[in-house]
Amino acid sequence: MPVDDMDRFTRDTAVEAVGPGRYHGRVDPGWSVVDGAAPNGGYVMALAARAMRAEVPHPDPVTLTAHFLAPPDPGAVDIEVEVVRTSRRHSTVAARLLQDGREQARLLGAFGDLDAAEGPDRVDLAPPPLPPIEDCLDVTAAAGARARSGERPSFPIQERFDHRQPVELASWAVGRPTGRGEMGGYLRFADAHDDDAIDTLGLLVVADCFPPAVFNTPPGLTSWVPPIELTVQVRARPGPGYLAAWFTTKAITRGYLEEDGQVWDAGGNLVALSRQLALTPRS
Amino acid sequence: MPVDDMDRFTRDTAVEAVGPGRYHGRVDPGWSVVDGAAPNGGYVMALAARAMRAEVPHPDPVTLTAHFLAPPDPGAVDIEVEVVRTSRRHSTVAARLLQDGREQARLLGAFGDLDAAEGPDRVDLAPPPLPPIEDCLDVTAAAGARARSGERPSFPIQERFDHRQPVELASWAVGRPTGRGEMGGYLRFADAHDDDAIDTLGLLVVADCFPPAVFNTPPGLTSWVPPIELTVQVRARPGPGYLAAWFTTKAITRGYLEEDGQVWDAGGNLVALSRQLALTPRS
Numbered sequence: 335m336p337v338d339d340m341d342r343f344t345r346d347t348a349v350e351a352v353g354p355g356r357y358h359g360r361v362d363p364g365w366s367v368v369d370g371a372a373p374n375g376g377y378v379m380a381l382a383a384r385a386m387r388a389e390v391p392h393p394d395p396v397t398l399t400a401h402f403l404a405p406p407d408p409g410a411v412d413i414e415v416e417v418v419r420t421s422r423r424h425s426t427v428a429a430r431l432l433q434d435g436r437e438q439a440r441l442l443g444a445f446g447d448l449d450a451a452e453g454p455d456r457v458d459l460a461p462p463p464l465p466p467i468e469d470c471l472d473v474t475a476a477a478g479a480r481a482r483s484g485e486r487p488s489f490p491i492q493e494r495f496d497h498r499q500p501v502e503l504a505s506w507a508v509g510r511p512t513g514r515g516e517m518g519g520y521l522r523f524a525d526a527h528d529d530d531a532i533d534t535l536g537l538l539v540v541a542d543c544f545p546p547a548v549f550n551t552p553p554g555l556t557s558w559v560p561p562i563e564l565t566v567q568v569r570a571r572p573g574p575g576y577l578a579a580w581f582t583t584k585a586i587t588r589g590y591l592e593e594d595g596q597v598w599d600a601g602g603n604l605v606a607l608s609r610q611l612a613l614t615p616r617s
Numbered sequence: 618m619p620v621d622d623m624d625r626f627t628r629d630t631a632v633e634a635v636g637p638g639r640y641h642g643r644v645d646p647g648w649s650v651v652d653g654a655a656p657n658g659g660y661v662m663a664l665a666a667r668a669m670r671a672e673v674p675h676p677d678p679v680t681l682t683a684h685f686l687a688p689p690d691p692g693a694v695d696i697e698v699e700v701v702r703t704s705r706r707h708s709t710v711a712a713r714l715l716q717d718g719r720e721q722a723r724l725l726g727a728f729g730d731l732d733a734a735e736g737p738d739r740v741d742l743a744p745p746p747l748p749p750i751e752d753c754l755d756v757t758a759a760a761g762a763r764a765r766s767g768e769r770p771s772f773p774i775q776e777r778f779d780h781r782q783p784v785e786l787a788s789w790a791v792g793r794p795t796g797r798g799e800m801g802g803y804l805r806f807a808d809a810h811d812d813d814a815i816d817t818l819g820l821l822v823v824a825d826c827f828p829p830a831v832f833n834t835p836p837g838l839t840s841w842v843p844p845i846e847l848t849v850q851v852r853a854r855p856g857p858g859y860l861a862a863w864f865t866t867k868a869i870t871r872g873y874l875e876e877d878g879q880v881w882d883a884g885g886n887l888v889a890l891s892r893q894l895a896l897t898p899r900s
Contacts, residue, residue: 348730348850372865386618393631396845396873396894397845397846397894399682399725399848401701401709401725401726401727403701403702404753410877415889418684418686418720418723419686424845426686426723428723428725437701437702440701440711440725442682442707442711442723442725443683444684444845444846444894445685447869451872451873452871452872453869453871453872453873454832454869454870454872454897455869455871455898456798456868456871457868457869457870458797458798458867458868459868463673466785479762499727515739515740515741543643551639551739558875562679562680562707562727563680563682563727563848565682565846565848565892567873567892568877569868569871569873570870570871583738583743584742585739585740585741585742585852585887585890586736586737586738586739586740587734587740587852587853587887588731588734588735588736588738588852588853589712589734589736590679590850590852592850592890606866607875607892608869609848609850609892610851610891611679611680611727613736614736614737
């Protein structure tokens, strides 16, 4: 596909094969949480995953784990992919993402083909407890307005999404956390058309693109939450439309916290489960 | 420590350094689910983790992921450990477990020092909904009696634990699943004394040693649940006494299922969270 026809996520995670199991990619500054700060972990994961996927016959990361060693700067990265094993159903793949020879992330995952998968279905989870999308705050527009007025720095990653949240979940930003470790809302890529569906690599960044759920717990831990490890289980290729996502943090112990996520598509299908281990903000 | 003074778990996960980052270990048949069948995934993980831990200054696997490629047979294994990065707070470590040169498991984890960790504490999870231990069934004794009578095969791994379960959670074994994807109970190692505490490598096998929670969903999927990947977050070193564990499976999609676990110590502290991706039984 010509680059100009690609959606921004696909373009910003594009990789070029440069040798056996070796790829070049580029960290785009547009996926950082704050201007000039570290790129989003899920974005780094998706960039590496695109190189991993290129090496195997299975397109979908059914379970992918990333360990974050140091946040890369915007610019060129090298990705080294090792196919550990390929069987009929799954490929197990490891990868290293490096910048100037320094490893920034290590990944390990199993790729499958979710459209070819067959087996029992039984989902005892309820979709996220969200109001209808028309009752949600357009947080992308609201954050953009505050950034343009100089009230807050801009949040580049938020501009990559059309992002709608219940007002109460977004009110941590004005000093009113809900008091519970929860975050959620609807989203699609900012450049998506109504009939576009996010792919299973896009779900990796979706699983990490909301403000941390811990921002809604007192006492307002709202600075950077350094991620140690993120694992995403992708369960289905989403249909078109907005995704609904829900994240919770229920166990903060000695400064470690988990964030568990669920992502559902507009058709009511569970498309991903995620869990990360992170450190609580220092402030 | 002389081998004779070791508890069985420590002995059966012992490894010997044979070169830089290289270890020999031995898969003991006593940790298989059924006589002659595959060893438990959590046991294989703990065996590899002991070699990983030997290479770094941090003793506790704060998050460890294992991908299971093929179940090893009882007998000798080689473990190759790569220290990806060591910082003050964490060591990131990868490992391969091989048998006769064939890779059986690949691991990636971050080790820390949980006793030295400092930071906020806030746990919004409730301990497992278990009755008092004295009201639980001694499932180790019950399974042993059924095996000795020839009614069922023996379950070696069950004999490694002193394992107590609410009767209703254990009744899948006599054709009465609860109908919900849940499993839980109390346990300690069978050779534990009252003042013994399980260590943080032991929690890896605890996180995988119950019958699968899916055994309690209709329609009685009670054969082998092939694990793809298991991630365990260890949060604290347990105090002495029985651990309480609780496992749930809430999303079975096209034959994929997650099993989420919580492990608590006798003092009411959350000591581990686990999640695995597995395939539903074929029967």
